[in-house]
Amino acid sequence: MASADKLINTDVPEKDVFALHFLQSLSNLKTQNPLNSPAKSIDRVRKIKKAAYVSMARAAGGTSRLWSRALLRRAAKDDNKSVRFSRRKRKVTWKISSKRRKSNNQRAPVVEEAAERLRNLVPGGGGMETSKLMEETAHYIKCLSMQVKVMQCLVDGLSQK
Amino acid sequence: MSSSRRSRQASTSSRISDDQITDLISKLRQSIPEIRQNRRSNTVSASKVLQETCNYIRNLNKEADDLSDRLTQLLESIDPNSPQAAVIRSLING
Numbered sequence: 001m002a003s004a005d006k007l008i009n010t011d012v013p014e015k016d017v018f019a020l021h022f023l024q025s026l027s028n029l030k031t032q033n034p035l036n037s038p039a040k041s042i043d044r045v046r047k048i049k050k051a052a053y054v055s056m057a058r059a060a061g062g063t064s065r066l067w068s069r070a071l072l073r074r075a076a077k078d079d080n081k082s083v084r085f086s087r088r089k090r091k092v093t094w095k096i097s098s099k100r101r102k103s104n105n106q107r108a109p110v111v112e113e114a115a116e117r118l119r120n121l122v123p124g125g126g127g128m129e130t131s132k133l134m135e136e137t138a139h140y141i142k143c144l145s146m147q148v149k150v151m152q153c154l155v156d157g158l159s160q161k
Numbered sequence: 162m163s164s165s166r167r168s169r170q171a172s173t174s175s176r177i178s179d180d181q182i183t184d185l186i187s188k189l190r191q192s193i194p195e196i197r198q199n200r201r202s203n204t205v206s207a208s209k210v211l212q213e214t215c216n217y218i219r220n221l222n223k224e225a226d227d228l229s230d231r232l233t234q235l236l237e238s239i240d241p242n243s244p245q246a247a248v249i250r251s252l253i254n255g
Contacts, residue, residue: 010188026236041233048236049229114211121218134185137214141193144221151228157248158235 010138012146013059019150021059025051050075056147060139066132067140070124186210193217 029051054075057068115133119125122137186207193213 008185008188010185044237045229045233048233049226052225052229108208110208111211114208114215117215118211118218121215121222131185134189134211137218138185138188141189141214141217141221144218144225148221148224148228151225151232155228155231155235158232158239 008135010135010142012139012142013061015146015149018056018059018143018146019153021055022052022147022150022154025055050078052147052151056143059147060143065136065139066128067123067125067136068143074123189214 026048029047053071057071057075060068063069063072112130115130118133118137119128122128122133122140125133125136128136189210193210
């Protein structure tokens with residue numbers, strides 16, 4: 001097996017990459033519509049939350065990760081836009097049907113149960129084999145915690161009197 | 162046709178070695194604060210790690226929700242002449 005000794009890389013970019021993308025997203029939001037409209041505050045919160053997740057996916061590498069790709073695709077579907085994916089030299093992983101995925105997995109059922117719950121939490125997890133799922137999850141939680149740190153810093157900075 | 166493509170791919174590229182699984186599990190363990198603190202036993206089971214991961218993700222999502230909420234309020238209530246607004250402006254435009 002060619003990939004036998006390859007160590008799987010789950011490094012994420014530095015915090016300022018996430019911060020930059022997020023601020024960019026926020027500024028786009030502000031120029032699109034002044035913050036006073038849409039009228040409902042829950043819509044405003046939703047927009048900011050969406051900006052956070054989308055900017056996180058972009059900072060994390062855009063379409064080079066399965067989870068970020070799935071996240072961006074979902075967001076674009078909301079906006080009725082289409083996401084353009086660059087042609088990759090490596091073949092794109094096709095969504096694996098759950099029946100085939102189950103036959104490919106020879107791990108203990110209790111592990112598979114927990115993996116199933118994880119699949120619902122990680123974007124794009126539904127089509128991943130367990131081993132791929134764990135790799136994507138490790139990367140995803142690192143990026144998520146980065147993003148949360150960035151937002152916390154912003155909130156702290158804005159809350160100072 | 163697509164099913165034969167899938168089976169060919171499944172048999173070559175998505176089989177990763179046990180070493181890599183162990184490596185991934187330990188990476189996951191290191192990323193999750195609760196498990197990291199439990200240094201006593203080295204035999205944290207894989208399913209426990211996955212369980213803790215689920216909880217961790219849920220917590221992060223909740224934090225992101227709360228922070229989005231607070232951020233929205235703060236951004237709206239910013240007095241345009243305050244120093245905070247100037248900081249934001251310079252960060253966004255700079």
